[in-house]
Amino acid sequence: MTRVWKWNRPVTVREVLEDLQQERSIAYTTVMTVLDNLHQKGWVRREAEGRAYRYEAVSTRAAYAAALMNEAWSQSDNPAAALVAFFGMMSPQQREALSDAVRMVESHESPAGATLPAPPENPPNPGGPDRADGR
Numbered sequence: 666m667t668r669v670w671k672w673n674r675p676v677t678v679r680e681v682l683e684d685l686q687q688e689r690s691i692a693y694t695t696v697m698t699v700l701d702n703l704h705q706k707g708w709v710r711r712e713a714e715g716r717a718y719r720y721e722a723v724s725t726r727a728a729y730a731a732a733l734m735n736e737a738w739s740q741s742d743n744p745a746a747a748l749v750a751f752f753g754m755m756s757p758q759q760r761e762a763l764s765d766a767v768r769m770v771e772s773h774e775s776p777a778g779a780t781l782p783a784p785p786e787n788p789p790n791p792g793g794p795d796r797a798d799g800r
Contacts, residue, residue, distance in 0.1 A: 669709060670726040675719035 668681045682696045700720050703709045711718040724732075741747035752760065 666703065666708060666722065666726075666729075669703075669720060669722045675712065675721040677714070677717050677719055679717070681720075 668684055669676055672680070672684075678693065678697045678700055681700065682691065682693050685691050685696065700709065700711075700718075704711050704720065707723060709720045709722055711720045738744055738747055738751075752763070755763065
C-alpha cells in the first residue's frame with residue numbers, strides 16, 4: 666500500500682515491482698499476489714488494462730491512519746487515559762497539528778476546502794496494508 670499511496674495514481678504490478686527492486690530483490694509473482702490480496706480485502710480497486718490490471722487505493726493514507734487511531738482508541742477500556750498517554754507521546758509540532766485539526770473540525774472546515782471524511786464503517790485491520798507481504 667505504501668507504494669500505491671506514494672504514486673497517488675493507478676499503478677501496474679510491473680511499476681510496483683520496478684520500484685521495489687530498487688531496494689531489494691522481489692519476484693513479480695510476489696507483488697502480483699500482494700496486490701491481488703489487497704484487492705480481495707477491499708484496500709485497492711483494479712481496472713483491466715490490456716492483459717494487466719491497474720491498481721488504485723480505495724482510501725487515502727490519512728484516512729487509513731485515522732481509522733487505525735479510532736480503532737485503537739475505541740478498544741481501550743479507558744479511552745480518556747489512552748488519549749492522555751497518546752498526547753503525552755506527541756512532539757510539540759504534533760500537538761500543534763492536533764490543535765489545528767480540532768479547530769478545523771469544530772468550525773466544520775477542512776484543509777484546501779475538502780469535505781471532511783465520514784468515519785469508516787469497517788475500520789481497517791492494523792496489520793493490513795502497510796505490510797510488505799500483504800498479510
